[in-house]
Amino acid sequence: MRILLVKPHPQLLIAKRLQEGFLHLEPLELEIVAGGVPPEDEVVICDLGIEKKPMKAFHSQLHGFRPDIVGFTGYSSQSAMVKKLARIVKEHNPSAVNVVGGIHATIIPADYEVECIDIIVRGEGGTAFAEIISRFKKGMPLHFGGVSLSPRDPDFKAKTELPPPEFPSVHDIPRPRRDLVRRSRYFCIWTSTPENQLKTIFPQTASVRTSIGCAFKCSFCVVHHVMRGQYLQRRPADVADEIESLKEEFIYFVDDETFLNKGRMTEIAKLLIDRGIKKQYISWARSDTIVRNPELFQLWKEAGLSTVYVGLEAMKGERLDRYNKGTSEETNRTAVSILRDLGIVLHASFIVDPDFSVEDFSLLEEEVKKVCPAEVSFTVFSPPPGTKIWEKYKDDYICDPYLHYDCMHTILPTKLKMKKFYSHFARLTSVALKGNPARVHKVRIPFRDIMRVIYRSIRYTSGLKNIYRDY
Numbered sequence: 001m002r003i004l005l006v007k008p009h010p011q012l013l014i015a016k017r018l019q020e021g022f023l024h025l026e027p028l029e030l031e032i033v034a035g036g037v038p039p040e041d042e043v044v045i046c047d048l049g050i051e052k053k054p055m056k057a058f059h060s061q062l063h064g065f066r067p068d069i070v071g072f073t074g075y076s077s078q079s080a081m082v083k084k085l086a087r088i089v090k091e092h093n094p095s096a097v098n099v100v101g102g103i104h105a106t107i108i109p110a111d112y113e114v115e116c117i118d119i120i121v122r123g124e125g126g127t128a129f130a131e132i133i134s135r136f137k138k139g140m141p142l143h144f145g146g147v148s149l150s151p152r153d154p155d156f157k158a159k160t161e162l163p164p165p166e167f168p169s170v171h172d173i174p175r176p177r178r179d180l181v182r183r184s185r186y187f188c189i190w191t192s193t194p195e196n197q198l199k200t201i202f203p204q205t206a207s208v209r210t211s212i213g214c215a216f217k218c219s220f221c222v223v224h225h226v227m228r229g230q231y232l233q234r235r236p237a238d239v240a241d242e243i244e245s246l247k248e249e250f251i252y253f254v255d256d257e258t259f260l261n262k263g264r265m266t267e268i269a270k271l272l273i274d275r276g277i278k279k280q281y282i283s284w285a286r287s288d289t290i291v292r293n294p295e296l297f298q299l300w301k302e303a304g305l306s307t308v309y310v311g312l313e314a315m316k317g318e319r320l321d322r323y324n325k326g327t328s329e330e331t332n333r334t335a336v337s338i339l340r341d342l343g344i345v346l347h348a349s350f351i352v353d354p355d356f357s358v359e360d361f362s363l364l365e366e367e368v369k370k371v372c373p374a375e376v377s378f379t380v381f382s383p384p385p386g387t388k389i390w391e392k393y394k395d396d397y398i399c400d401p402y403l404h405y406d407c408m409h410t411i412l413p414t415k416l417k418m419k420k421f422y423s424h425f426a427r428l429t430s431v432a433l434k435g436n437p438a439r440v441h442k443v444r445i446p447f448r449d450i451m452r453v454i455y456r457s458i459r460y461t462s463g464l465k466n467i468y469r470d471y
Contacts, residue, residue: 372435
């Protein structure tokens, strides 16, 4: 049997520039799905995001590989493209089975109730896809339980209105098939170095998932809804074994929240140190987790943790309360100080509200200067599709709320004129770039990388400023 797994390319310009310039991680979700495919079957991963001519590459795969089953993943912003690609599959081969999974399929499966889609997978795709293949070979129905749905099932509508299904045991989820992708194409911009010198600022980077879910319920995040409150954690030895097997020196932890379990993360760090595994790591962590466990981050610094992404979101209590963040201004500032003292680079993430005034933007600029030197990024508050807050604002959306749900395009009205709003939004990024650790500490970087990052930063900032043209 021939199986093609597809990740769509980004549709909006700013997403393309972000992926081209600063961060393009391997399609780990499809690698995990491929890990569940029986060894006797052929499987190909088609990541259209790395293709210069994605549609041409997709048609080429359909002609050359002639898949029996095509599996798609996609975010809400890619749902229209997933449906377009699925229609193309049926034009090539009407008997091919189109299976759609991913975050959008999990939270809003009804959006995929179209003729060209045969099966919609909710939740973890690695285990579900393996069962779909088994049923396909036996001639059994491909829909089962609340995990694999068929739009042609008379009970389809009722099943889509149910909460997402519970995830399987983390130990049953297949290990990723990294051999199926061009690993040299995946990178993350890296500005942390203990020697004040970098061979490259764009190192080849592998993705590792050590846990799934989060124990918190921030209003801007869909994770707690998708996971139904579950927080699944892999065994420490299992994580260390995977990291040891990777050829990449740079590792990006893609967990929703990596450091919630102090004991587990302590054991993983000690295993890496004891085995002499010398790699560098980027991970996400909450500010209150850092404040409660500075010694854990000291240990991880020894293990190779070089950058921590922290969703500070805001430095004012009223906005933090609005986001249901569960942290405070004091906690955020203490976390920034701890990471600075440890020599771990902070990547601070802030949320810009659509109701920002010029004064709000100016105040945020001052806060950005205070947390620097740091990497800093910004998103626009957007209600997550499929959640209660999404329903709350459903009559207020000013554009296609799926296509534009990338947390860069506002889907809600702005207090300022749109052009002025994005002019200030782009200025935030310009201010942040001046406080980047590599620039502040005068880290020695190859000239070609300096020119590359300058060029891409200009293009990205320009893209941010001109987002208003997308409406």
